[in-house]
Amino acid sequence: MAKKIIVIGSGAAGMTAASAAKERNPSAEVTVFTEDEDIAYSPCAIPWAIEGKSGWNEIVMHTPEYYRNDRGIEVFTKTRVESVDDAAKTVTAGGKTYSYDSLVIATGGKVFVPPIPGADLKNVFVVRTVRDGKNIQAALEGVSDVVIGGAGVIGLELAVSLRNMGKKVTVIEMMDQVIPRIADKDMAEIVRKHLEDKGIEFVMKAPVQSVNGDGKVSSVTAAGKEYPCGVMIFATGIRANLDIPKALGFDIGQLGTVIVSPTLQPYRRGRLVPGIYLAGDLVQCESAVMPGATSSQLGSSAVKQGLVAGRNAAGCPPSVFGPVASPWVSVIGDLQVAGTGLSEGLASWYGVSAAGGKAFGFTRARYYPGGKEMTVKVLADRSTRRLIGAQIVAGEEATGRIEWLTSAIVSGMTADSFLAYAENAYCPPTSMVRDPVFAAVEDLCRNL
């Protein structure tokens, strides 16, 4: 078993890896280095924390003192790792050099900010860390107009939070739909209309061209038009932090993330690197839906990878991280929006000709009070009739259903076998006697 384990990074992947390693190998010395000042918090919670729904202290689950005293894990915050020498098995951080038997690299990602003029002005933010969130909250004071760059789920969650705070919110999106890439346009339209009804404005098919202002942002230009604002926030997607993997010469995949084995070990010129494990946003995953690489920059995937990386770093019998369908869910205004597997866009990336089926229903029996609308979309591969993806927009109860569909997709069910073999639980206050998911798959079969 490893005697000294070092973890670089303190997000969901890193802290899970550290805890899992210490749990499986209590005699090991586990040390975490992180550039961040806060650790063990949920970046997904930041939109709600800005609005005040959850407190900053609440979303930070544990402090470095807790890890030291209760878990026997040493955490160095605000400490940059300057270099890793994997031949000598050492990490140099904060001017000191530490030796390791196993190393976990979980340095996550950072928000991609397009290289445009004015992106470095005051009151221009990204949303990733607790520090970002607190800075945004402070800057919003007295500001009436906010521009958000990017209509992905984080951008939209943030838009709702700021709207709830009474701000005039404009979302600028380069693509022709919200939640691009992972949601289909028809499903995304339901979400956009819901947000427009809440008074959020959208500027679509418009890359942000410049951020303008004298020292401090005063407007944003997109598609040739100027949008005044006192705060501008980029929610333009996450790029993996590849400084350390690149310095170590690890093989990088087509998606710009590190290629790993199922044990989460990297490769160097095609050879497995011993003693090093990766977890979180910087890892390339295998798709559970189609042969090929995929990204899975989700908190839930980071935790799963952290467990595998931590246990393997501890010297346990090899754990493996399986292929992913990457189910996701987001609460956007009064809607739960969820998806899994391939969207139409992702299917076409894999060269798959997809057919879709859609149904509208409710989350409870029609006659039971309080039911919410639910739209379900399912996709199948035209050539094999296999289910390859699904999306749900509903007032409640989307999460479990998207996990149900994930399981059906990953187990290789066709649309036909789903209709013959899948079952739904029923009770008037929680469901319709025949779930809208079935009606969507029936519609799919008509379109296949």
Place this chain on the structure above:
Amino acid sequence: MAKKIIVIGSGAAGMTAASAAKERNPSAEVTVFTEDEDIAYSPCAIPWAIEGKSGWNEIVMHTPEYYRNDRGIEVFTKTRVESVDDAAKTVTAGGKTYSYDSLVIATGGKVFVPPIPGADLKNVFVVRTVRDGKNIQAALEGVSDVVIGGAGVIGLELAVSLRNMGKKVTVIEMMDQVIPRIADKDMAEIVRKHLEDKGIEFVMKAPVQSVNGDGKVSSVTAAGKEYPCGVMIFATGIRANLDIPKALGFDIGQLGTVIVSPTLQPYRRGRLVPGIYLAGDLVQCESAVMPGATSSQLGSSAVKQGLVAGRNAAGCPPSVFGPVASPWVSVIGDLQVAGTGLSEGLASWYGVSAAGGKAFGFTRARYYPGGKEMTVKVLADRSTRRLIGAQIVAGEEATGRIEWLTSAIVSGMTADSFLAYAENAYCPPTSMVRDPVFAAVEDLCRNL
């Protein structure tokens, strides 16, 4: 294609079969005979309708006039089928004889009332039809004490409704736990305690010995003690209506229901009977979890069987009804209670040595307001490590999760493969980053 299709029974199975047959074969003459006065209603809704949460007119989805005018289906209510002659292909009902090309038998079940003294007294009810519900509602007027016989899900849903109406409610149950057979005792205890906190009283391990009164019920005796009441309701489980299948000499299985082929055709002395299809409570199902017969007297199963029986009766290419794990859910007070596959009791019926794993968590991130408690239990076969059952008690969001677990069980996943390959969707307002389902399976692996 069949020219004349007769359906006997107007519950979820019968009306779904009639509609499916007419939809697939619009030129066919489709006729439904039912002894009931109301059709196309949800018996599951009756506890909520008694309380007034849903109106009686709302829970009856459609009238006979609707079926005649909008769907071209003739429905004869309050009409008993006196005999079926499957050699001559005729049905005699209300004194007239009708010929058919295909026949669907969906006569459902009736509440089993134990053969005890006083069960026929006034104000003693079963709960099955809208008429039963309306009669109970009328009889409750001015009554303060109610006894319910049977602590299955319908008995408990009813107990909560009556308690919400301000009644003193006593539930008498023969077994040593509520929700016997399909829920494990430890999970059932959570539900019983919740109901006791609401002021509902339980008399356990006590069969109802007699119903007492002078013309009208005034008390119930159980375990030698007398419980005064103005209304007594039996919720003691459903027995299939086998009059017609028995008269036709169809083979009956070990569970007291009719053995059918995957096309839902019955057998007579081992030979498939052509032109007749069965659906609903009187059908024996195959288990999707263990080789062997099972019951699936659920509304969701009735609808699935109705679709298959109706399409086959219409003369479509054969549809099949697959094996079932029978996921179920019930809202009991403030709890959603759900299960799927085998309970410990059912596992032992199949001769399976089961191990269990359990976890406690929340329906949202810990720091997100409004999250509810969730307890998840999973069971696996000790010899194969395959998942065979699951139960959830939660304040919300149990339905989709039980469908997720159903899919995992039916696809043959082991506890280990679930941990390696299953995925959950995450967003602070709808879930924890690692769902309690995973923690339960981890606990299970420790116990296997």
